[in-house]
Amino acid sequence: MRGLFVANRGIISELLSSYEAKGGSRHSYEKQRELAGATPRRINLKRRRGAIERDLPALLTAVASSVRAGVDPLKAICDAEEYFPADSPFITEIKLFKQRISEGEDEFETIEGFFADDDHGDVELFKRCIILSRRHGSSLADPLHRIVKVVRQRQSFKRKTRAALAMHRMSAVGIALCAALIAVMQVVMNAKGVALAFQKPAGIALLSVGGALIASGVGWMLSMGREERL
Numbered sequence: 001m002r003g004l005f006v007a008n009r010g011i012i013s014e015l016l017s018s019y020e021a022k023g024g025s026r027h028s029y030e031k032q033r034e035l036a037g038a039t040p041r042r043i044n045l046k047r048r049r050g051a052i053e054r055d056l057p058a059l060l061t062a063v064a065s066s067v068r069a070g071v072d073p074l075k076a077i078c079d080a081e082e083y084f085p086a087d088s089p090f091i092t093e094i095k096l097f098k099q100r101i102s103e104g105e106d107e108f109e110t111i112e113g114f115f116a117d118d119d120h121g122d123v124e125l126f127k128r129c130i131i132l133s134r135r136h137g138s139s140l141a142d143p144l145h146r147i148v149k150v151v152r153q154r155q156s157f158k159r160k161t162r163a164a165l166a167m168h169r170m171s172a173v174g175i176a177l178c179a180a181l182i183a184v185m186q187v188v189m190n191a192k193g194v195a196l197a198f199q200k201p202a203g204i205a206l207l208s209v210g211g212a213l214i215a216s217g218v219g220w221m222l223s224m225g226r227e228e229r230l
Contacts, residue, residue, distance in 0.1 A: 048089055052120055053155060055088045057148055060126060064144035073130050073140055074101060077114075089115075107134065122151050165225045172221035179214045 062083050066076035078101065081094045093115055100110045111130055115123045125147055133140040187194050197203030 049118070049120065051087070051089050052115070052118065052123065053151075055084050055090050056120075056122055056126075057151055057155075058083050059090060060144050060148040060151065064141050064148065067144065068141040073133065074107060074110075122147070122154075168225035169222060172218050172225065175221070176214070176218045179218075 059077075059080055062080040063073060063076040066079070067073055071079075077094060078098045081091060084090045084094075097110060097114055100113060101107075105113075108131060111127050111134075114127060126144070129140060129143045129147065133143075197207060
């Protein structure tokens, strides 16, 4: 194990240095996006993230297939623009990518600038694969195909999780509606008893405690079923 770590120490150091360099160059990438009319921080970030997750498998598949056919990865990214709809964030990012390539910017800085201000884990994994491949001459097609498989499995898991959370919230709402229906039935069928309960301090206290317990339980169930950033 120690020998494996020593053998790959250079690659690990390059990964750490690339992450440190990324933080210093992010400000310049954001300026380029503002000049190009792309302001992801000013629009619905949840919608943008959903669009990235939707279109990322298409980019990975296109680049992996092109690399397997012998095309340079950077050219494959530049040529992948035609695979996306007009409202995809990949259109703007690929245009900026091609612009930096044509201006002669360092290829590693150009790769780091691809979705530099989104911090999407799958995009970062994609960029790390390209950087390691270009620095060490390793094959890129197989890792990209594996990333596509992982991304699709993760998206399937997210959809199933969201569906389960939606059912959980519907159950909480159903419990609240049943409690309200029971209260209405009690008022309709036993109005005198309910009125008598409200006339007694003990009845008011018990009804208040019961209502508070029901409200807190439904609120707790809804908070447990809240969608977090998966």
